[in-house]
Amino acid sequence: MSDVTLYHWEPNANSGKPMLALMEKGVDFNSHYVDLLNFDQHKPDYLAINPEGTIPAMTHGDRVLTESTAMMEYVDAAFPGPKLMPDDPKDQWRIRWWMKFMDQWLAPSFSMIGWSVFIGPMVRSKDPDMLKAAIDRIPLPERRVAWRKAIYGTFGEEEMKESQRRVAFGIRMLEEELSKREWLASDQYSLADVNGFNIAYALPLSQPELSNDEKTPHILEWLRKIYERPAAKKTWAMGKTDLATRIKILERS
């Protein structure tokens, strides 16, 4: 039995980042599935691990780690296996810059759209009293607001428009970056690619107008190359919902 346990949801966004990083390193870990759509992340058992009630979290012996991006850096540094950070400090800077840009600028816009079209509709049909109680239990006020908007369908027109603008702009930025070099932020496959793949793997399905073989050939090639890695295959096989099966769009025809 491994002394590493990952508390995660689907191989997607923040959960998928440490899942794929652990797989790439070949670290054996216990998988603890936290059902986000069932609000498992706000229940006492999980709050004992991460009081903020967000996923993922990881334990390594008696250490508890949160924050998926910093967690990936830990995974890379603490375990043997292929290096997911190049040695050059300037490459490391660029990788961290891109991860932060994705975590704090691009991914939130993808999330807002994803929560309004996917997460909201999936849970909306549940018992209204149960949903209200579930929202009241959420520890972080910001997350409470997001859940409320998703469940009651009250994302504002302005904020959705701004998210669409950012997604379109971010896709152009990624395409430009990937036309300069093979990988996102350095000449070798790194944590920036692991991070980016987790927000972008379904792009040709979710944003077919903006991301396709004509408009963003470099993004598509990059996604397919990562999809073909054994670690990605193993990671996405751990998915339990249709969210994860979207990855099949990356199959070469």
Add this chain to the structure above:
Amino acid sequence: MALVLYHGEPNGPSLTVLAALFETGHDAELRNIDLTMGERHQDNVPSGVEVHMSIEGEGPVLVADGEPMADSVFIACYLNDSASISPIAPQDPFARWQMMTWCRQIIERVAPAAAYLGVKAHLADKLSALDDAAFEKLIAPIKSEDLKTRWADIRAGAFDDAKVDDSKAKIKAAVDKVETQLSDGRDWLLGDFSIADLETYAWLAGMRDLEPGAFDGASRTAGWLDRVKARPSVSRALSLARTATPQDIWAPGPEINRWG
């Protein structure tokens, strides 16, 4: 390694990077620019996508061997990791995770709050005193639409009460967190002095005058602020100020979290 640092007054991200530079002992050419007048966007400052789209907003730019770099915590990591020893960041993976996570929470929660309160108090009037043509000229070269909008909102005095209140609460929460962290009598936030001390100090120092209530009774935090300020690297950074109160100089910072 040839380094040129374009920095603003020693406050916020410019303070972090200046002090990190002095802690790590690299030689760099220093060029003082006025971030509050958008000088970072002028042609004489090298830029690239990482400068244009920096989450940090108007921070310093370090040009290292020709590559313009932005985002103070990661620049500080770069300065540390390319020094012969590791003076301001731990090598141990778990201690490094603690530092990165601490800094991430400062960047995500404290920096936007401090910048919001700071520009409201110290930049809004200065910008509204500019005539339309001068302001248009200032923001015209800004490539990030959302950063440009933040500039325009500040000039228009468009501050949202809910965001002001939330920002004040975030500063209070940050002080509480620092106070708790120091409760075992340690000198520095994570044990050894690190980038976490610099980054936290850089965003909080200017809040003492603006939000004095947040610091009420926080005696350990007061002692820690004094200790950071007394570090040779920080006092050297502060000595570069062109104004009497650099802690009052604020340019548009990171945006307030719009998602959650």
